[in-house]
Amino acid sequence: MLAMRLSHPYTGPNTFPATCPDEYLQALHGQGFAEQVQGEFDCSEQTLQELALANPVAGALAFDALIENVRTNLF
Amino acid sequence: MDVPTEDRDKGICGVPLANRDVKETNKRTALHIHGQFYGGAQPALLAHVAHDAELLKDMLDAIDTQVCQELPLVYHMLYAAQRYLRVPFRRDTTFSIPEPPDVYCNGNGDDPVSVASRLWEREYAHHVNMIIMNRHTHEHCGTCLHGQRGKTGCRLCCPFGHDTASTILRELIIPAAIPNNQQEATEGPPAPLTAQGNSSNSTLKPNHNSNEQHHQQQQHSNIPGLSHTESAAEPTHKELLVTNQADRRKLLATRLAAKGLQRGLHPPSDGRCLYNAIVDQLINIQRLPQADDDVPIHNGYQLREAVQNWMVSYRNTKLHGDVTVEDATIF
Secondary structure (H helix, E strand, O other), X not given: OHHHHHOOOOOOOOOOOOOOOHHHHHHHHXXXXXXXXXXXXXXXXXXHHHHHHHOHXXXXXXXXXXXXXXXXXXX | OOOOHHHOOOEEOEOEEEEEEEEEEOOOXXXXXXXXXXXXXXXXXXXXXXXXXXXXHHHHHHHHOOOOOOOOHHHHHHHHHHHHOOOOOOOHHHOOOOOOOOOOOOOOOOOHHHHHHHHHHHHHHHHHHHHHHHHOOOOOOHHHHOOOHHHOOOOOOOOOOOOOOOOOOOEEOOHHHOOHHHHOHHHOOOXXXXXXXXXXXXXXXXXXXXXXXXXXXXXXXXXXXXXXXXXXXXXXXXXXXXXXXXXXXXXXXXXXXXOOOOOOOOOOOOOOOHHHHHHHHHHHHHHOEOOOOOOEOOOHHHHHHXXXXXXXXXXXXXXXXXXXXXXXXXX
């Protein structure tokens, strides 16, 4: 989820991706295509795969944050 | 780690002394790390205490507080049910980790703090089990056989053996095409196909003038998953090959249909088995209307939630009935 937010440009402190609207979470939790497209948020599998492919740095940053979190708080 | 050892906080593996790792990506560019961690029950320490039963018990008890390789039975069944009903797995990473209460108490008391703590523990355990069920249930696949370790078993160290009856490519040949002096030899484990799909046995020379064999070829060509291929070296040589993954699935379905079974899970024949009851209940869930607006459960998300809630309610139910070794393969 962090990687997806980092893949979008900053538009303001009270809007996505700085915040996570409920509509966005519902689209992420959706099981089928109809549930994965909520309003302006398209979280279908194809869109997410394309997003990850186009933003490898976002994925690397999110993974690094995850690993550091594990090292700091678990180990 | 620039903090002195004596000032470091104890983690899930004891007091950390050092660690090193490297980040990598695999063929599908998924990031992961390989590393070593030093701390707590190191192999040298385990070796020193292994001969002392009391020390060994203390050590193993300490490890057991942090490591568990078991999953409750209901989650195994939920996983099987999801596959049986073709319900998509949830996106676990998008679900937040349940947060503990502000004040945590590890006890069995009836005070609000203890009750809230126990509720959080149940919620957290369910969250963890769901992730393990969805993401860490191993099923043997092609990658298990890669590399040196894959030659002797699953390279991912999953202990149960490969299902040789349904997951290994087999060379399928027309029985009548086998010379009499080779039939006995081919009744054992068949030779695997090469990467190009060519037969490893090049000595088979079917007699295409035989009407009987032609009839048998016609019969085999109607079986899904089987295809005739022309060999470049022997233009008249026809073989029955399982050509790809999709054909293998069709072939498996055909074989199961011949046995009177459906593709997917095979419920135990024992009608008293809890598994049968769960499958029956799943079918009822599909048919039941929702209580609030009388709209039938129609999508995978609602069905998964209903199945999940129902199965978790059977968390402590003991599996009864006679489950044979053959039945156990459903999991």
